[in-house]
Amino acid sequence: MRSLVSLIIASFFYLTSLAQASFSSYDWDEAEYSTVIERFTDESTIILFEKNLIEFFYDTDDSFREINVTHVKAQLNSDDAISAYNTIYLPISTDEKEVIAQKTRVINKDGSVKELDKSAIKIKKDEETGKVYKYFAVEGIEKESQIEFFFVVKKAANYNGGIYQYQEENQIQKVHFTLQCPEDLFFTFKPLNNAPEPALDSTGDVNIYTFTDSLITKLEHEDFSNYQANLKQIHYKLDKIIRNNRVQRNLINYGDFSQNFYALIYKDISKGEERSLKKILKKIDIQDEDNQREKVFKIEDYLKKNISINPQGSSDISDGYSRKIMTEIGFIRTMANCLKKLDIPHEMVITSDRTEIKFLDDFDSFIFLQESLLYFPELDEYLIPSKQFYRLGLIPYSFTHNKGLFIKEVSVAGYTTGANEIKMIQAPSKDKAYSKMYLNVSFKEDDPSKIIIDCKNESFGYSAMSSQPYFELLDDKTTRELQEELIKFMSSDAEILSMEYTNTSIEDLGKRPLIGVAEIEAADLVEIAGDKLLFKVGDLIGPQMEMYHEDNRKTPIENHYNRIYYREITFTIPEGYTINNLDDIVIDKKVIEEDGTVSTQFVSYYTQEGQTVTIISDEYYDKISYPIEQYEIFQEVVNAAADFNKVIFVLEQTK
Amino acid sequence: MKYILTVFISIISYFSFGQSPQEKLTEYSEKFPNEQAVFTINNETVEINIKKEDLHIVSEHEQELFLMTENASQFNEEEVDYSDFFEIDNIKAYTLRPHKNGYKKEKVSKIIDSDKIRNSYVFHDDIRSKSFLYDGVQKGAFTHFEYEESFLDPHFFGSFSFQNFIPVESSTYTIYVPEGVEIGYQLFGPDSLQNAISFSKTAYNKGTKYEWSVTNMPKMRPEGNAPSHQYFSTHVQVWIQKYTTSSGEIIDIYKDASKLHSWYAYLLQHVPQHKSEEFVALCDSIAKNAPTDIEKVKHVFYWVQENMNYIAFEAGLEGFIPRGADMIFKKRYGDCKDMANLIVSMLEEMGVTAHHTWIGSRDIPYTYNEVPTVSSDNHMIAAYITENDSVIFLDATSKHLPFGLPSSFIQGKQAMIHMDTTFILRTVPIISAQQNAYIDTTYMHITNKSIQGVSTIELTGYLKQTINRRLDNEKDKEITEFLKKYTKKGNNTYNVTDFTLINQSRKDSTLIIHTDFTIDNYMVSNKNELYINLNLDLLSKKYDIRKDRVYPIEYDNTETYNITNILKIPEGYSVTYIPENTEFSSETLSYSISYHHNKHSVTCTLILKNNSIFAEQTDFETIRALTSQLQSAYRESIILTKK
Structure with missing residues (x-):
C-alpha cells in the first residue's frame, strides 16, 4: 500500500521543485519571560504554549519524508513540576527517524537565560532494537522558572494516519498546529472533543493547514471514563492528489491494506512451513469428535503455552517453531494457517484500544490498526493471539465495544484475497x-x-x-x-x-x-x-x-x-x-x-x-x-x- | 561503546544423561513439588593472580536450570549486567531439550552486547548488558549458562549468594588465592542454613583454595514489607585485604574501616574546589542572616534541600567522587554526594566545619566492622558535630525533612564521618515514637442521620515530612481528595468540606491540619436508641501479620497515633452505655482505648504506638495478641438513649 502511493507521488516528483524542507531549520524567537494569565497563576505547572508543526516534503533521495517540530514552553512552580522537566528525553531515534535539531533554555523571572550546552546530552544505544536514546538534565531551574525547548525530528512520512492529542493534566494557555505539504497534496482532518478544524491556505507554493486553540482547561481523571479518548485531539491523513486537473481521491483506505495483510498471513507458505504446520497439528491432537470451539481452543492453548512471542523471534513458521520463539506476525501466521488447514472459518480483525483512541467508522486511518484479533463467525467469539493469558471468548475489554476492521477471505475468479468491512466488536453481555x-x-x-x-x-x-x-x-x-x-x-x-x-x-x-x-x-x-x-x-x-x-x-x-x-x-x-x-x-x-x-x-x-x-x-x-x-x-x-x-x-x- | 555482535551457528548435538528425560522430570517433580524450575548447578570459581603490579581476578560462573513447568517460555531470556569496572567474556549458553531418550543441545544463536536501557532512579549510568534468548525451551529442558567475569578493580570484588528465588539443588563457591594475596570474608544468613554449608581451606600448587559448598538450598519468597533480601539470604561477602606485587610492594585494599576510609579520602581529593563569585555571594547572603554556627548549618541545609533537584549520575568513578560545589550550585541539580559536598563547601566558605559522611541505607544489613568494603554503603550525606559532641546528620536529598532529623532510611545505620586524615564511626539514632506523632482532636455533633465535625491534627517528625511532600503545591481539589483518604473516619461517605493547613512552609514547626467533615450512614438507630462506634479511625488492622509469615517486617519509622474523638450528646439524649477501657503494652507495640463522659459529651481516646522499625519473627506473637485485642475493642459502640 505504502509503495503504491509512493509510486504515485514519486512519478510526479520530477515536476516539483526540490525545495529543502523549511522546518528543518526551525528556530525560536528571542527569549522572554512570558505572562501567566491570572486564573492559572497558582497552578504547579502551566504550559504557556505548545506548537506542533508537521511538514511533508520530497527529500533529495526521492523519499517522501516528514519534519516534525515540537516546541513547548512551561512555567514550573513547584518541586514536582521541576522534577518533571528537569530531565528531558528526546524522541527515540531509529533507522527511520532522527532528531536533527534541538534547543533547550531556562528563562528566569529576572530575565536571565541559560541555554543548554550540547555536551550535556547523554547517549545510549539499545543494540537489540537499534534505537538510540538521547537525554539530558536541564541546568539552572528554580521555582517560577520557565523552561522552553524544541526538537526537530526527520522521519519517514506518516501520511496514512496520524493523531495529535493535545489536552492534558496541566492548564495550557495556547496550542498551535500546522501541517504543511506540497501543493499537489491535500490532507483531511477529523477533530474530536471540540478541537478546531484547521483552515487551509493554498495560496503559496505549499499547502498550509493551521489551527490555534487557547486556554485549554486541564482534563482531570474521572472514574468510569476513558481519559485519553476524551482529550481534545485531531486525526489527520493524506486525502488526495490534484495534478494537471487529475484527481486521485481516497488515497488511504482499508481496501488496499486488507489485501496486503491477507497476503502476508496466508500467501507464500513455504514447504518447510507446511511441514511444521503439519507437525504442530499432529502435536495438538485434534479429535474428529471435537466441536469447533474445542478445536480452536486446543490450537490456541498449545501455541500459547509452547511458543513465546519476542521481537527477536522468527517470522518463519518452521524456524520459529523449532526455536519456540516467534515474532508476533509469525505467531499469527502460525495460528491462522492452523485454522485454515482445519477449515475453521475465521476472520482477521484489526482494531484500536478504545481507552486511548476510539475506532472511527467514517475516517479510514492506519492509526486505528493497533492490535490483531481473530473472529469466529460460527461461534461469535474472538481470541487475541498476542496475549498469553487470554483464551478464546475473552479479549482485553479495551478492544471490545469498539469498531474494528474485519478481513474475510473472498474468492474472485479463482483469486483469493481479503475483503474488508468495518463492524462493531460487541462487548460481551x-x-x-x-x-x-x-x-x-x-x-x-x-x-x-x-x-x-x-x-x-x-x-x-x-x-x-x-x-x-x-x-x-x-x-x-x-x-x-x-x-x-x-x-x-x-x-x-x-x-x-x-x-x-x-x-x-x-x-x-x-x-x-x-x-x-x-x-x-x-x-x-x-x-x-x-x-x-x-x-x-x-x-x-x-x-x-x-x-x-x-x-x-x-x-x-x-x-x-x-x-x-x-x-x-x-x-x-x-x-x-x-x-x-x-x-x-x-x-x-x-x-x-x-x-x-x-x-x-x-x-x-x-x-x-x-x-x-x-x-x-x-x-x-x-x-x-x-x-x-x-x-x-x-x-x-x-x-x-x-x-x-x-x-x-x-x-x-x-x- | 563498542558494538559486539557474536553469531554462533546453531549446532545440534546429541547429549545423554543416565536417566531418560521423563525419569528426570518425575524425579525432580517429586523432589521439588509445585516448582516452576530448579537450579541444578549454581557455581562460581574465582582465580586470583598477581601480574606484575596488578591483581587479576577472574570468576568463572556456571548455572544450569531445569524447567519443570508448561509455561517454560518465561525462562527463555537471559541477561548479565556489567559496567566500567567489570568485563564479561566467553559466554557459553545452550538449551538441552528432551529428545527421545536423551537430550539435544541447541546453542544460543545470538548474543547482544548493549547499553542497558532501563527505568531506574539513576538518571545516567554506565551499565551495559549482554543478553540472549534460549531456543527450544520447554518443560523438561535444561538451560545452561557459563561466562567469565573479570573484576577490573579489586575494590569491587566479590560476593556469592547460596540462595535464590527458586530452589538451588547444588551450589559451590571456590576461590583460588595465591601466595602473596590475603582475603577476608564473612558469611551471612539464617543460622540453620549457614550451618548446612561445608567450608574448606586446602592447599593448591600456588596457594590456598577456599571453598564453600551446599546442596538443596530452599528458595526465598518475597513477602510484603520485608527488609531487603540481603537480610535473610544466605550469602558470603569476600574482599581482598592486600597483595604483594612482583616488585615486592604491598598494596592494601581492604582490612577494616580505616583502610576503606583511606581510599574514600583519596577519592575526595579529586573534587574540584573552585568557587565562583556567585557562589561566594550566595554564601555571604545566607551567612548574613545566621549569626551562630548552628544557624548557618540550618540555613545551608534548607537552602540545598529547597533549591537543588535530585538527579543521579553513576558512571564509573563518577559514582564515587562528588562534583565540584560550584558546578552543582549553578546546575541546581545533583545527587546525594553532590549535595553533601555542596553543604560542606558552603559551610566551609562561611567558616563552619561540616563533614562528608558515608553511610549505607537500611537496605544494606552490614556495618563497616562486619564488611569493611564499598558493599557497606550506598549513600553520602554531610554531618555537623556540635559543641557537646552530638552529631547532626544533614541529608538534603530528603525533601521537607526538618533540620536535625536524619532521613528515615538511614536510621540505625553506621555512619563513617570524614575528619580530614581520619574518621569516626557513629550510629544514626532511631527517632522515637513520640517525635513522629499524629495527634488528632475532633469535635463532633449529630445532625439528622449524619455526623458533622471539626478536627485539628498535629503532625510531627516523619509523619509530617511524608504529608508535606504529598501536599507540596497541590491545589485545593487535590488536597481535599487526599485528606479524604488520609484523615478518613467512619466509612467511605466521609467528606472533607473545608480545610486549612498551618505551618506548611515552616519546616521546624508542627504541621497542623484543620478539617471540617461529614460522615453519613454511620450511626445505627433502633427505637429510642442510637448506637455509635467512636472508634472512627481505621487503625485496627495497621499492624496485622499473616499467620504464615516468615520474614521480618520493616517499618519506615516509629510512630504514635493519639486520637481524641469527642461527641456532643444531642439534645434530649443521655449516655446509657460506654464500653470498658482496654489496653495492651509491649516493647514494640502498645495501645490504649479509654472512654469518659459528662452530661455534655462522650469522649473516646485512642493511643497507638509503634516503638520499633524492625519486627523479628520472635515479636510476631506479641504483635498478633495486641492486634487481636485491639480489633475486639474496635467492635464496641456507645449507646445514647432518648430521655
Whole structure:
C-alpha cells in the first residue's frame, strides 16, 4: 500500500521543485519571560504554549519524508513540576527517524537565560532494537522558572494516519498546529472533543493547514471514563492528489491494506512451513469428535503455552517453531494457517484500544490498526493471539465495544484475497463476566457475637481474569495466599477454617467459573452495643466504589465491561434475638432505557421464614456507555451498592 | 561503546544423561513439588593472580536450570549486567531439550552486547548488558549458562549468594588465592542454613583454595514489607585485604574501616574546589542572616534541600567522587554526594566545619566492622558535630525533612564521618515514637442521620515530612481528595468540606491540619436508641501479620497515633452505655482505648504506638495478641438513649 502511493507521488516528483524542507531549520524567537494569565497563576505547572508543526516534503533521495517540530514552553512552580522537566528525553531515534535539531533554555523571572550546552546530552544505544536514546538534565531551574525547548525530528512520512492529542493534566494557555505539504497534496482532518478544524491556505507554493486553540482547561481523571479518548485531539491523513486537473481521491483506505495483510498471513507458505504446520497439528491432537470451539481452543492453548512471542523471534513458521520463539506476525501466521488447514472459518480483525483512541467508522486511518484479533463467525467469539493469558471468548475489554476492521477471505475468479468491512466488536453481555456469592451465616451458639460463614464464590470471565489464568504459575504458598485474599475481601482479619478452589486452570478461563468454597470465622462482622449485637451484614459484599461527592462531571460514562454481581446471604436469627430493621436492606436503583429494559441496576431485598432470613442482592451493569446527561442516575446505582455495604442489622434480645 | 555482535551457528548435538528425560522430570517433580524450575548447578570459581603490579581476578560462573513447568517460555531470556569496572567474556549458553531418550543441545544463536536501557532512579549510568534468548525451551529442558567475569578493580570484588528465588539443588563457591594475596570474608544468613554449608581451606600448587559448598538450598519468597533480601539470604561477602606485587610492594585494599576510609579520602581529593563569585555571594547572603554556627548549618541545609533537584549520575568513578560545589550550585541539580559536598563547601566558605559522611541505607544489613568494603554503603550525606559532641546528620536529598532529623532510611545505620586524615564511626539514632506523632482532636455533633465535625491534627517528625511532600503545591481539589483518604473516619461517605493547613512552609514547626467533615450512614438507630462506634479511625488492622509469615517486617519509622474523638450528646439524649477501657503494652507495640463522659459529651481516646522499625519473627506473637485485642475493642459502640 505504502509503495503504491509512493509510486504515485514519486512519478510526479520530477515536476516539483526540490525545495529543502523549511522546518528543518526551525528556530525560536528571542527569549522572554512570558505572562501567566491570572486564573492559572497558582497552578504547579502551566504550559504557556505548545506548537506542533508537521511538514511533508520530497527529500533529495526521492523519499517522501516528514519534519516534525515540537516546541513547548512551561512555567514550573513547584518541586514536582521541576522534577518533571528537569530531565528531558528526546524522541527515540531509529533507522527511520532522527532528531536533527534541538534547543533547550531556562528563562528566569529576572530575565536571565541559560541555554543548554550540547555536551550535556547523554547517549545510549539499545543494540537489540537499534534505537538510540538521547537525554539530558536541564541546568539552572528554580521555582517560577520557565523552561522552553524544541526538537526537530526527520522521519519517514506518516501520511496514512496520524493523531495529535493535545489536552492534558496541566492548564495550557495556547496550542498551535500546522501541517504543511506540497501543493499537489491535500490532507483531511477529523477533530474530536471540540478541537478546531484547521483552515487551509493554498495560496503559496505549499499547502498550509493551521489551527490555534487557547486556554485549554486541564482534563482531570474521572472514574468510569476513558481519559485519553476524551482529550481534545485531531486525526489527520493524506486525502488526495490534484495534478494537471487529475484527481486521485481516497488515497488511504482499508481496501488496499486488507489485501496486503491477507497476503502476508496466508500467501507464500513455504514447504518447510507446511511441514511444521503439519507437525504442530499432529502435536495438538485434534479429535474428529471435537466441536469447533474445542478445536480452536486446543490450537490456541498449545501455541500459547509452547511458543513465546519476542521481537527477536522468527517470522518463519518452521524456524520459529523449532526455536519456540516467534515474532508476533509469525505467531499469527502460525495460528491462522492452523485454522485454515482445519477449515475453521475465521476472520482477521484489526482494531484500536478504545481507552486511548476510539475506532472511527467514517475516517479510514492506519492509526486505528493497533492490535490483531481473530473472529469466529460460527461461534461469535474472538481470541487475541498476542496475549498469553487470554483464551478464546475473552479479549482485553479495551478492544471490545469498539469498531474494528474485519478481513474475510473472498474468492474472485479463482483469486483469493481479503475483503474488508468495518463492524462493531460487541462487548460481551453481562452473563460473560460475573461474580456470584452464596453465603450461609451462622451465629455461634455460645457467643453470637462471632459468626461462621460458609461461602461459595463463583467468578467467571473478566471477573476471574486477575487470578484464574495464573494459579498454575504459582507455588503452593503463593497460590494459597492469593486464594485467601479472594475470600477475605469481606473481613480482612477473618480466619479461614477450610478452603478449596476448583477450576483453577487457564483452560477454564471463559469456560467454567472459578469456584472457591470456604468456611470462615469472622469476628469483626458483628459489633457490640451494650447487650445488643450489630450485625454488619453489608460488609459481606466487601468494600464498594463510591461516587458520593463527585459532581461537575466532565466526561461521559464508559464502563470497562458488562458484569453481574449477585449475592445470596442466608442466616438464622439466633435464639432469643430479634431484628427490627430488616427493611434497611431494601434498595432499588435502576437505569431504565427508553424501551423499558433495565440496563444497570442495584436491587436488594429479603424474605423471611420463621427465624431464617434470605437476602438477595442483584446488581448488574449491562451497558458500556452512558452520556453525561445520565450521569446522576448511574451515580445513584453505584452509590446504592456503597449504601448496601453500610447496612447494619440490630439484634436485640427478646424479653 | 563498542558494538559486539557474536553469531554462533546453531549446532545440534546429541547429549545423554543416565536417566531418560521423563525419569528426570518425575524425579525432580517429586523432589521439588509445585516448582516452576530448579537450579541444578549454581557455581562460581574465582582465580586470583598477581601480574606484575596488578591483581587479576577472574570468576568463572556456571548455572544450569531445569524447567519443570508448561509455561517454560518465561525462562527463555537471559541477561548479565556489567559496567566500567567489570568485563564479561566467553559466554557459553545452550538449551538441552528432551529428545527421545536423551537430550539435544541447541546453542544460543545470538548474543547482544548493549547499553542497558532501563527505568531506574539513576538518571545516567554506565551499565551495559549482554543478553540472549534460549531456543527450544520447554518443560523438561535444561538451560545452561557459563561466562567469565573479570573484576577490573579489586575494590569491587566479590560476593556469592547460596540462595535464590527458586530452589538451588547444588551450589559451590571456590576461590583460588595465591601466595602473596590475603582475603577476608564473612558469611551471612539464617543460622540453620549457614550451618548446612561445608567450608574448606586446602592447599593448591600456588596457594590456598577456599571453598564453600551446599546442596538443596530452599528458595526465598518475597513477602510484603520485608527488609531487603540481603537480610535473610544466605550469602558470603569476600574482599581482598592486600597483595604483594612482583616488585615486592604491598598494596592494601581492604582490612577494616580505616583502610576503606583511606581510599574514600583519596577519592575526595579529586573534587574540584573552585568557587565562583556567585557562589561566594550566595554564601555571604545566607551567612548574613545566621549569626551562630548552628544557624548557618540550618540555613545551608534548607537552602540545598529547597533549591537543588535530585538527579543521579553513576558512571564509573563518577559514582564515587562528588562534583565540584560550584558546578552543582549553578546546575541546581545533583545527587546525594553532590549535595553533601555542596553543604560542606558552603559551610566551609562561611567558616563552619561540616563533614562528608558515608553511610549505607537500611537496605544494606552490614556495618563497616562486619564488611569493611564499598558493599557497606550506598549513600553520602554531610554531618555537623556540635559543641557537646552530638552529631547532626544533614541529608538534603530528603525533601521537607526538618533540620536535625536524619532521613528515615538511614536510621540505625553506621555512619563513617570524614575528619580530614581520619574518621569516626557513629550510629544514626532511631527517632522515637513520640517525635513522629499524629495527634488528632475532633469535635463532633449529630445532625439528622449524619455526623458533622471539626478536627485539628498535629503532625510531627516523619509523619509530617511524608504529608508535606504529598501536599507540596497541590491545589485545593487535590488536597481535599487526599485528606479524604488520609484523615478518613467512619466509612467511605466521609467528606472533607473545608480545610486549612498551618505551618506548611515552616519546616521546624508542627504541621497542623484543620478539617471540617461529614460522615453519613454511620450511626445505627433502633427505637429510642442510637448506637455509635467512636472508634472512627481505621487503625485496627495497621499492624496485622499473616499467620504464615516468615520474614521480618520493616517499618519506615516509629510512630504514635493519639486520637481524641469527642461527641456532643444531642439534645434530649443521655449516655446509657460506654464500653470498658482496654489496653495492651509491649516493647514494640502498645495501645490504649479509654472512654469518659459528662452530661455534655462522650469522649473516646485512642493511643497507638509503634516503638520499633524492625519486627523479628520472635515479636510476631506479641504483635498478633495486641492486634487481636485491639480489633475486639474496635467492635464496641456507645449507646445514647432518648430521655
